[in-house]
Amino acid sequence: MTHLQESWFSRIAGQGARMLRTLPPEFAHDVAIRCLEADSLAWFPGACFPGAAPDVAAAASGPDVDLRVSVPGIGTIPHPVGLAAGFDKNARAIRGLARLGFSHMEIGAVTPLAQPGNPRPRLFRYPADESLINRMGFNNDGAEMISARLRALAWNHESCPVGVNIGKNKDTAASEAIDDFLKVHDAFKDSASFFVVNLSSPNTPGLRELASPAFVERIAAAFGPRTRGLWIKFDPDMSRDVFQELVRATGDHGFAGLVLTNTHRVASPQAGGQSGAPLAALSNRTLEWAWEVHRGAIPTxxxxxxxxxxxxxxxIARGSRAVQIYTSFVYRGPWVVAMMLRELKEELRRRGFHSVAEAFGSYHA
Ligand SMILES: Cc1cc2nc3c(=O)[nH]c(=O)nc-3n(C[C@H](O)[C@H](O)[C@H](O)COP(=O)(O)O)c2cc1C
Structure with a gap:
C-alpha cells in the first residue's frame, strides 16, 4: 500500500463521512453500520474501506514509540484505542469495525429482551461543539439474537477483544435489575471476551440511581467468582464523595475495573446524554478522583x-489502561483510529515518552 493510495482512500472515506453528516443523524448511523456490515462480507473483505487496516497498522507500528498496552482481563492489545458501547449495539459490524483498526470494542448495550428504545428523533449533532446528544434508550435486538450473531461470527478475540455492555430492560423493576444483568451475561458467557455493567445511561429511567455501594455489593454477591470478569461503567455527573465511595466498593468487591465514563446528562438543547468534546473535562475529573482512591490499582x-x-x-496520563471513542468516530470519519494514533505518537514523542506504558499515570507523578 503506497502513501498515495492510502491518502486517496482515506480522502474518499473522509468525503463519505462528510456526506453522511448531511443526513439525519440516526439514518446516517444506520447507513454507516450497513457499510461496515458489507465490509464484513467474506467474499469481498474490506470493500467499503480499502486500505484502512494497513494504514492503522502503519500508524500503530514503528520502533520509535511503543503503543502496546496490557489490560488486565482483556489482554495485550496493539494500541489503546477501542470502540465505545452504543455504536454497534447489535453486533452487526464487528469485522468491519475491527478492520478500521479498533483494538477492542464493546457491543450493546444488550438487554435480555429486544426493545425499541425511545421515539425518534433521539440522536442530535452539534458540530460547532463537536458533540452529540442522544436519548436512544437501549434500542437493541435482545440477548438471544445478538449472542447468536456473535457465536455465528466465531470471532477471534485475540485479534480484537469484543466485550458486551450489559443493560436492563426498561420495564424491569429496579429490584429485578441484577436478574437482567445475569441473563445477558449468561447469554454471552461463551462468546464474549469481557463484560461491562452499565449503571450510567441517562436514558433508562432509574438506572443511574442504582449506582450505590450497596448495589455494587449485591451485584458481586449475585455474580460470585464471575465478578472478576465484570467492569462497571459509571456516569460523570456525581459528586466526588459519592463517586469515590463507588470506586472503593468496586475495588473491595473484586470487579475487573472501571469504565469512565458514560455521557453527561443534559436537559437542553435536547434532553439526553451529551458526548464529545464538552465531556472530556468531566470524564478526566473522574479519572483523577478514581486515582486518588486506588493509585493505579484498579484497572480503568x-x-x-x-x-x-x-x-x-x-x-492515559490520568491512569487509563486503554481508551474508547464514539463521537470522534462520527466527526473524523473511518480513518479516525489511524489519525488519532499518529497524533498520540506525536504527543508521546514531544513529551519524551517511548511508550504508552511509560506515560501511564504520569499526570499524578
Ligand atoms: C448514540 C449513542 C449511544 C450510546 N449507547 C451507549 C450504550 O448503549 N451503553 C453505554 O454504556 N454507553 C453508550 N453510549 C456512550 C458511549 O459509550 C461513551 O461512553 C460516550 O459517548 C462518551 O464517549 P465519546 O465522547 O467518545 O462519544 C452511547 C453514546 C452515543 C453517542
Whole structure:
C-alpha cells in the first residue's frame, strides 16, 4: 500500500463521512453500520474501506514509540484505542469495525429482551461543539439474537477483544435489575471476551440511581467468582464523595475495573446524554478522583470527549489502561483510529515518552 493510495482512500472515506453528516443523524448511523456490515462480507473483505487496516497498522507500528498496552482481563492489545458501547449495539459490524483498526470494542448495550428504545428523533449533532446528544434508550435486538450473531461470527478475540455492555430492560423493576444483568451475561458467557455493567445511561429511567455501594455489593454477591470478569461503567455527573465511595466498593468487591465514563446528562438543547468534546473535562475529573482512591490499582478504561491523540494522552496520563471513542468516530470519519494514533505518537514523542506504558499515570507523578 503506497502513501498515495492510502491518502486517496482515506480522502474518499473522509468525503463519505462528510456526506453522511448531511443526513439525519440516526439514518446516517444506520447507513454507516450497513457499510461496515458489507465490509464484513467474506467474499469481498474490506470493500467499503480499502486500505484502512494497513494504514492503522502503519500508524500503530514503528520502533520509535511503543503503543502496546496490557489490560488486565482483556489482554495485550496493539494500541489503546477501542470502540465505545452504543455504536454497534447489535453486533452487526464487528469485522468491519475491527478492520478500521479498533483494538477492542464493546457491543450493546444488550438487554435480555429486544426493545425499541425511545421515539425518534433521539440522536442530535452539534458540530460547532463537536458533540452529540442522544436519548436512544437501549434500542437493541435482545440477548438471544445478538449472542447468536456473535457465536455465528466465531470471532477471534485475540485479534480484537469484543466485550458486551450489559443493560436492563426498561420495564424491569429496579429490584429485578441484577436478574437482567445475569441473563445477558449468561447469554454471552461463551462468546464474549469481557463484560461491562452499565449503571450510567441517562436514558433508562432509574438506572443511574442504582449506582450505590450497596448495589455494587449485591451485584458481586449475585455474580460470585464471575465478578472478576465484570467492569462497571459509571456516569460523570456525581459528586466526588459519592463517586469515590463507588470506586472503593468496586475495588473491595473484586470487579475487573472501571469504565469512565458514560455521557453527561443534559436537559437542553435536547434532553439526553451529551458526548464529545464538552465531556472530556468531566470524564478526566473522574479519572483523577478514581486515582486518588486506588493509585493505579484498579484497572480503568477512559472514555469521553477524546477528539485527538492529545486527548488520548490526557486519559492515559490520568491512569487509563486503554481508551474508547464514539463521537470522534462520527466527526473524523473511518480513518479516525489511524489519525488519532499518529497524533498520540506525536504527543508521546514531544513529551519524551517511548511508550504508552511509560506515560501511564504520569499526570499524578
Ligand atoms: C448514540 C449513542 C449511544 C450510546 N449507547 C451507549 C450504550 O448503549 N451503553 C453505554 O454504556 N454507553 C453508550 N453510549 C456512550 C458511549 O459509550 C461513551 O461512553 C460516550 O459517548 C462518551 O464517549 P465519546 O465522547 O467518545 O462519544 C452511547 C453514546 C452515543 C453517542
Amino acid at each position: 478504561i477512559g472514555v469521553g470527549g477524546m477528539m485527538t491523540g492529545r486527548d488520548i494522552f490526557d486519559k
